[in-house]
Amino acid sequence: MLALNRLVEEKDAEKILEYAREFHGHVCPYLALGIRASLIAMEELGVGRLDYSGSVDESILAMVEVNSCFTDGVQVTTGCTLGNNSLIYIDLGKTALTLVKRSTWEGVRVYADAERLRKYYPRGTTELFNRVVKERRGTPEERKRLWELWEEIARTMLELPKDEFKIERVRVPPVEQAPIVESVRCSKCGELVMETRVVYINDEPFCLRCEGEVYRAVVGRGIVDVSPRGC
Template sequence: MGADFETHLKNAVRFHGHLCGGQVLGVRIAMAGLREMGIENSRGDEGRNLVIFTEIDRCAVDAIISVTGRTPGKRSVKVMDYGKMAATFLDTASGKAVRVSMHPDAQEKITALMQPHMPAKNEKSANIEALKVISEGDLLKIQPVHVAVRPQDLPGESLRSVVCACCGETVRDMRELYCDGKALCRPCAEKTAYYQPIGESA
């Protein structure tokens, strides 16, 4: 049996570290996604081929991980970072996929549902209450989608592992780029990296 909303929320809050709107939203998105995929227990056999693409890198991701047991380290959660409150649930075996997003009209309804709680409660708790009670139809948009997932992005063994001709570090999963026939890691090939070495000449 799958856990109910309150159980999922309690677990998500424990995992994430605090109760916030993102936990409520993330739990609701994850539960809707699993249901649409016909998965009751994603930690069991039926969730084996489930890969989730989240479109935000904030609080809700932790709730989705907590509910589903899918994680970036298992390559079964991909954070797309579009800054949007949405997630797509993909069965890599069947190709079936469903995208669950916050309904474009939801905010107006959430704001209305917050009013009875204010000013007794602060805006954050009023928002949490509203997110709990708003109907799924008002909160979420659910659409079947097609996801073209590259073989090198799937869970499982690395398809390839090469050594960068410039820095000598190993690059897995076909993330290398080729320049004059030489395999290079992306920072070396594009000369862009999120970090700059300190006290080391290039």
């Protein structure tokens, strides 16, 4: 991703969006909004995209408050991802990113207000979105028109002025680095599981699914409890 690092350094939002398209699967306003918010936060904090060393050390953390298209824009732009343990998901349901330096725990929070951004949407876009995406009953023609509008609005989001965002300096309580733990084999299914996610019954290890314990999962509506019977 050396080319992407360079594009972020150059603040080439249009080309970053093309990387994000491949990662996310499509272009939409909030994917672009995640890119724009990330570039603002990185500039304010004086940091670049995570490189090899930074991602191993988790030197920069991105804290997102919503699991939406916005978050994929953040992951692509900052290099902070769920897999490299530099992305933290806080289930608050707000379109906001806090970018933090682990060395000082100083950060910048960038919040986008959906109501303020509606003025950038062409007339009828919200109603079209509701039919196609929210209600799942749009015609092929309506779906095509929505994707065209999404591309148009996304490029507008990439150029939003800073004063459309709430930007504030913050100090974040320290967050531990991802621990390295041993794996234990479940006595029932035979699969390896992190020892921190094992339940012992009569000194025998069981994974949470086999034991029937409730565990947590991130689904469309946020973090939910999952039981053997489903969400």
